[in-house]
Amino acid sequence: MTTYLLTGARPLGGDPTDMLIADGVVAAMGADARRGGADARTGGADVVVDAAGLVLLPGLVDLHTHLREPGREDAETVESGTRAAALGGFTAVHAMANTTPTQDTAGVVEQVWRLGRDAGWCDVHPVGAVTVGLAGERLAELSAMARSAAAVRVFSDDGKCVHDPVVMRRALEYVKAFDGVVAQHAQEPRLTEGAQMHEGVISAELGLTGWPAVAEEAIVARDVLLAEHVGSRLHVLHLSTAGSVEIVRWAKARGIDVTAEVTPHHLMLTDDLVRGYDPRFKVNPPLRTAADVEAVREGLADGTIDTVGTDHAPHAREDKDCEWGAAAFGMTGLETALSVVQATMVDTGRLTWADVARVMSTAPARIGRVAGHGRPVAVGEPANLTLVDPAARRVVVPEEQATASVNSPFAGRELPGRVVATFLRGRATVLDGAPVERGVHV
Ligand SMILES: NC(=O)N[C@@H](CC(=O)O)C(=O)O
Ligand SMILES: [Zn+2]
Ligand SMILES: [Zn+2]
Numbered sequence: 530m531t532t533y534l535l536t537g538a539r540p541l542g543g544d545p546t547d548m549l550i551a552d553g554v555v556a557a558m559g560a561d562a563r564r565g566g567a568d569a570r571t572g573g574a575d576v577v578v579d580a581a582g583l584v585l586l587p588g589l590v591d592l593h594t595h596l597r598e599p600g601r602e603d604a605e606t607v608e609s610g611t612r613a614a615a616l617g618g619f620t621a622v623h624a625m626a627n628t629t630p631t632q633d634t635a636g637v638v639e640q641v642w643r644l645g646r647d648a649g650w651c652d653v654h655p656v657g658a659v660t661v662g663l664a665g666e667r668l669a670e671l672s673a674m675a676r677s678a679a680a681v682r683v684f685s686d687d688g689k690c691v692h693d694p695v696v697m698r699r700a701l702e703y704v705k706a707f708d709g710v711v712a713q714h715a716q717e718p719r720l721t722e723g724a725q726m727h728e729g730v731i732s733a734e735l736g737l738t739g740w741p742a743v744a745e746e747a748i749v750a751r752d753v754l755l756a757e758h759v760g761s762r763l764h765v766l767h768l769s770t771a772g773s774v775e776i777v778r779w780a781k782a783r784g785i786d787v788t789a790e791v792t793p794h795h796l797m798l799t800d801d802l803v804r805g806y807d808p809r810f811k812v813n814p815p816l817r818t819a820a821d822v823e824a825v826r827e828g829l830a831d832g833t834i835d836t837v838g839t840d841h842a843p844h845a846r847e848d849k850d851c852e853w854g855a856a857a858f859g860m861t862g863l864e865t866a867l868s869v870v871q872a873t874m875v876d877t878g879r880l881t882w883a884d885v886a887r888v889m890s891t892a893p894a895r896i897g898r899v900a901g902h903g904r905p906v907a908v909g910e911p912a913n914l915t916l917v918d919p920a921a922r923r924v925v926v927p928e929e930q931a932t933a934s935v936n937s938p939f940a941g942r943e944l945p946g947r948v949v950a951t952f953l954r955g956r957a958t959v960l961d962g963a964p965v966e967r968g969v970h971v
Contacts, residue, residue, distance in 0.1 A: 617948060
């Protein structure tokens, strides 16, 4: 296996140091990293990576990716989506269940898991659907998916809300048997019929049907109470309103086992962008107000919100290049997530890089029960690592990204930070900011 010497990388909170990556693990750090060979420059390593000035993070873990395969390979495939993930610094992603066919059986989740393993860009953990066909009526075969080769631990009808309280209660009870978690897309369906954007001053001005904050908050409030009642784990996806942050803060103070996610776009963008009617800004839940953005930033900074999940939602051109009302909901995000978190949270002084490791790696790995990821950067640990250049800046050009879709809301924006290298169990998937095909380095 190729060995790598990273020179002068800055681990979290530590001084710059050298690191030897060999046999899939962090083999040595500090002076020991060069002891493997007579050559003083390489220390015997096959590849030397100059990491001076770079931040070394544990490989990022996304609990919320839409890979679209099977069913919409025109928008994304497991191959293109996981390549994008590696370029974004991710070593593991959870593939949402709203595929066609739905990931609601052991057979389909095993298929996606195998496609991920064969592509080799990052670990793919399929999410299992909570209900058959995401229809919200009958529970899917949760335990068969948990016992399958894909070892599913995260269950979600994402795209749809598990709105029937009895079905939600049963799902929460059921997943306890295998330490699973229900990840809820909190959207009260009756309060959001025909909704096109956030309900507020701007929806009134534009004459578009609004998606009120209460439609999210009512489900978040109900679900934390259900989770408390049955003593189960709940994860709230893409939390987007100030009221939702308050409810989760209350629930945590009460000891309820709830975790919450915010997306990069809800940390940066607001509903006034809809004024241009550009469908790149159409997303579920919708972009909210500046006060909501401030509240989710504060929630992420104080630990109320546990994770940043990309909700990478690629869509084919014909589903986005149309008028606002007809366009699909969703935005790509894997290749910009870390930069958006840097811009909104690190460069504003609200999170340290150690906090970023927590919200984008450690916490999602723990919630998803993913072994080998989100671990401390230390000798003997699996070498799942990301090297970031925080001083770099770049303009986002969707056509240059690895994702097969171009619906990035950050197109044309200059963002800070660049993923220089990603390592998956000691193998480089990205070097010098470019993907490394398998077989080039083994
Ligand atoms: N976020 C979105 O706007 N769309 C997601 C579904 C979802 O995450 O709810 C999609 O699958 O396209
Ligand atoms: Zn969703
Ligand atoms: Zn989603």
